[in-house]
Amino acid sequence: MSEWPLYEVFVRSKRGLNHVHVGSLHAPDDKLALMHARDVYTRRNEGVSIWVVRADAITASSPDEKDPLFAPSGDKVYRHPTFYDIPEHVPHM
Amino acid sequence: MTELAEYFEATIQRGDRVEPRDWMPDAYRKTLVRQIAQHAHSEIIGMQPEGAWISCAPSLRRKAILLAKVQDEAGHGLYLYSAAETLGTSRRELTDKLLAGKQKYSSIFNYPTPSYADVGTIGWLVDGAAICNQVPLCRTSFGPYGRAMIRICKEESFHQRQGYELLMTMMRGTDEQRAMVQESVNRFWWPALMMFGPPDDASPNTAQSMAWGIKRDTNDDLRQKFVDMSVPQAEALGVTLPDPDLKWNAERGSYDFGQPDWDEFWAVVKGDGPCNAERLEHRRKAHDDGAWVRGAAVAFARLEEEL
Numbered sequence: 140m141s142e143w144p145l146y147e148v149f150v151r152s153k154r155g156l157n158h159v160h161v162g163s164l165h166a167p168d169d170k171l172a173l174m175h176a177r178d179v180y181t182r183r184n185e186g187v188s189i190w191v192v193r194a195d196a197i198t199a200s201s202p203d204e205k206d207p208l209f210a211p212s213g214d215k216v217y218r219h220p221t222f223y224d225i226p227e228h229v230p231h232m
Numbered sequence: 233m234t235e236l237a238e239y240f241e242a243t244i245q246r247g248d249r250v251e252p253r254d255w256m257p258d259a260y261r262k263t264l265v266r267q268i269a270q271h272a273h274s275e276i277i278g279m280q281p282e283g284a285w286i287s288c289a290p291s292l293r294r295k296a297i298l299l300a301k302v303q304d305e306a307g308h309g310l311y312l313y314s315a316a317e318t319l320g321t322s323r324r325e326l327t328d329k330l331l332a333g334k335q336k337y338s339s340i341f342n343y344p345t346p347s348y349a350d351v352g353t354i355g356w357l358v359d360g361a362a363i364c365n366q367v368p369l370c371r372t373s374f375g376p377y378g379r380a381m382i383r384i385c386k387e388e389s390f391h392q393r394q395g396y397e398l399l400m401t402m403m404r405g406t407d408e409q410r411a412m413v414q415e416s417v418n419r420f421w422w423p424a425l426m427m428f429g430p431p432d433d434a435s436p437n438t439a440q441s442m443a444w445g446i447k448r449d450t451n452d453d454l455r456q457k458f459v460d461m462s463v464p465q466a467e468a469l470g471v472t473l474p475d476p477d478l479k480w481n482a483e484r485g486s487y488d489f490g491q492p493d494w495d496e497f498w499a500v501v502k503g504d505g506p507c508n509a510e511r512l513e514h515r516r517k518a519h520d521d522g523a524w525v526r527g528a529a530v531a532f533a534r535l536e537e538e539l
């Protein structure tokens with residue numbers, strides 16, 4: 140008999156916040172994955188919404204900070220507001 | 233050192249977290265798998281000593297509390313298996329190793345629970361010792377392990393408090409009930425001290441684990457912390473702790489205390505505790521009895537897919 144596949148679980152802890160990855164679990168199908176996620180990760184009202192997704196459906200970057208994937212944003216300082224000098228007397232900026 | 237190894241070392245030195253897809257030394261990975269698996273198995277096997285009292289709890293209130301507590305321990309096991317799986321092992325593999333006796337769980341769960349007071353004592357002392365061990369692990373160097381520990385620690389405080397409250401209630405009862413509490417504390421005190429592992433000079437892996445930031449404190453330091461926390465709690469409860477050497481040391485600002493019977497500890501670790509065989513047998517039976525449920529769920533999922 141084959142093993143239950145691995146699912147990654149994401150929980151929105153309250154309205155207005157993003158779903159956050161909380162861990163994983165095994166389940167035979169999507170529906171049961173959701174119910175298991177409720178029992179394992181939200182026994183004390185930790186969530187108002189749950190996403191479950193098969194782990195093998197996720198494409199991930201390498202988390203290595205030196206990964207060239209993130210290099211293109213490294214030298215674009217002009218994307219940050221602090222790059223621009225605005226005189227002190229200009230209000231609301 | 234290779235560039236990858238240097239990067240790993242630098243991450244550890246900065247006190248930063250190592251994440252699953254990072255390069256890490258084989259020995260680091262192996263140590264983590266062993267420690268997290270042992271931890272997960274402890275949560276799962278740890279459901280048994282208290283679980284035995286669910287059907288005999290003296291009130292609906294106590295029964296609901298105990299059910300919730302034991303269910304939490306199942307959850308703790310799952311958080312930890314989930315963390316271990318990010319290291320490239322599988323839940324199936326770990327379960328097989330537990331059932332084959334190839335991986336260990338905490339020796340504390342090989343002691344019996346013949347008295348209802350044991351439910352309270354376990355919450356107070358065993359979960360209390362677990363909290364001492366686990367709070368520093370929230371800062372462990374491997375990300376998923378630390379995050380699992382944070383969730384677990386949040387829930388452990390309920391475990392300890394419900395146990396202590398149960399004992400306080402019994403201490404306000406009859407002489408017989410008070411005697412039950414004292415008898416239970418006498419049995420669990422030394423095994424609880426053993427939960428921190430062998431003395432530092434008999435714990436050869438500690439130094440490497442601390443260098444890697446997996447472990448944050450030595451066994452003896454944590455044991456001392458636990459004793460210092462527990463003595464005033466015992467006084468407030470009105471029980472004595474079964475250690476003639478226990479006394480306040482003003483110079484150190486800590487309690488001096490006696491050593492557990494380490495021969496007994498090693499015997500239990502090697503499988504000769506009072507309940508080792510029973511605990512594994514029970515777990516094996518539960519696993520085998522559940523096989524048809526797991527199989528049926530898979531068959532149903534396949535059927536749904538085909539439709």
Ligand SMILES: [Fe+2]
Nearest residue numbers: 275304305308
């Ligand atoms: Fe636990």
Ligand SMILES: [Fe+2]
Nearest residue numbers: 305359388391
């Ligand atoms: Fe607990």
